[in-house]
Amino acid sequence: MEGTRRTTLVLLLLACLLFLSLLATANSQLRTDFYKDTCPNVESLVRSAVANKFQQTFATASGTLRLFFHDCFVRGCDASVLLFSPSGKAEKDHPDDLSLAGDAFDTVIKAKAAVDSDPNCRNKVSCADILALATRDVVALSGGPSYAVELGRRDGRISTIAGVQHSLPHPDFSLDKLNTMFTSHGLTQTDMVALSGAHTIGFSHCKAFSKRIYNFSPENPIDPTLDRSYAFQLRTMCPINVDPNIAVGMDPTSPRTFDNAYFKNLRQSKGLFISDQILFNDARSRATVDLFASNNAAFNEAFVAAITKLGRVGVKTGNEGEIRRNCAAIN
Template sequence: MANSLRVIFTLFLHLLMITPFIIHGVSGHYALNIGFYSELCPQAESITKRVINEVIAIAPSLSGPLLRMFFHDCFVRGCDASILLNSPIKQAEKDATPNLTLRGFQIIDRVKDALEQACPGIVSCADIVALVARDAVAAVGGPHWEVETGRRDGIISSLNEALTTLPSSSLNINSLITMFQQKGLTHKDLVVLSAGHTIGISHCSSFINRLYNFSVIDNTSDPTLDSEYMDKLKTRCTKDGPNVLVEMDPGSFRTFDEHYYELVSKRRGLFRSDAALLDNPETKAYVETHRYGNREAFFRDFGVSMVNMGRIEVLTGNFGEVRKICSKVNSL
């Protein structure tokens, strides 16, 4: 009997010692959920949608950049709005070369201002970026999906991290798969999210090496690019000419649809990363399945993959903060 009591007492002391750590762990992390702001700011999503619809009605070309911003945010330090932070010495994520062509920061600020007027200090910039991406896609004919919210904003933004963790448009399929897997994303997420290239434009500098110096040995063109399409691109992107803009999905770059997969299947994807989707059996199968349509299935898959991406390394609970101004942390 005495031995039994001693064992029970020892277990009790052990629980007392570990309980504070258990409680601390639970208090710091809460799962994202749909309708996180339903009580504290019930109009958060409707305000965001209203602002974005107004913007896209006037400037539909911003839909692509606003979607791209979410991708670039989540792949560096997770979906924490670190892409929005300014640096007085130009060492933030937005100062990294891959992010210099990002547009739409003023639109995020416009949404934030509207939400701060309605619900001061409640809605995080990280959630705004996620909601804006969804609403920008829907505004140009794309799918609508339920966005999980509850993210908090990070306080660190690093140029060097952006350079090393953002997937490049020139990567081969193995490198792309590895980088996506490191973020908890699948082969399917890769091929589905790549279809974000169905909207928006790109500078010649992002793919010009495919046209003139794909091989460092003899300066030949990329053999995986359709020759007729290449000739058309060369008329826009001359070897030593200006860095002009080119539609990523010619004839459909302002409409979110599955036409991207038809282009990729015909070897007319603008980037090497688009062409790379044909180099893996799983990603190629998805391209071939959707090249002739099946919009409903693609739209459903895109929403699922966007939710998956939106879960990357999020800050919740007591971690991070809710910035008052999206471009700077609250302590500054």
């Protein structure tokens, strides 16, 4: 019996080591200069297209950032979220993805067209890499940090509704649930808190938080962890029978600027989601919120580290996947 248990433990250890080895191999194939010989001006082409889209509508920023996160957390950063299904069975058709901004998809489409307009670059840059670059660019255009983007991802060929189930955090998640989900992708609690800071330029539909301001409990219609003046402000923007398309900024102070106001708001009980406010209310993550609230540079540094790690999740490299000619369809 003891020998069987020991053999099982050894096999589990070997499996873990193999997984870590494969992960390290995939990550090592991502390089900031991946396209230096095939499409040396890829960054400027993407940046120009993103800047034009950003000038047309600010939803480009928060939408693209959210699109990248949703892509990476489901099947890895392989642009599978961009795939279209005529039968409505792709990732983007799942209820958790239906609120993804159309402007975000359009941003990638326009950036892809800009890259392919260069004969030297045509069909040589993956949609996954274009999305990663566009995400960096919208953060910088919104006043956040610019950073070097690791490149070399290939596009996935599979996109299913089933793949989204239980893959994305929900507005009512506890800290334990958030940590469990992020840890499964190799991200720490600090990474999770830093990435949550992206809500500084985010938008939310009223239904995602309406329970907190109308029917939290029989004793407390308004969530007691939510600032009451903020709650009544939200009620004016989100009446009970609100149009489901209405959305509000997640940062009530500077919703169009990528800054650390999100964390300052948490200290004032003005986190829009339960999963936002818990970052300050739970003692295990409060110190990180306090640090980011008081030091914007510390937040920026942590965000860059976290989104770089996020960009490595489940990537396909080398001969895996493909480089799509059309980001919405497999070749």
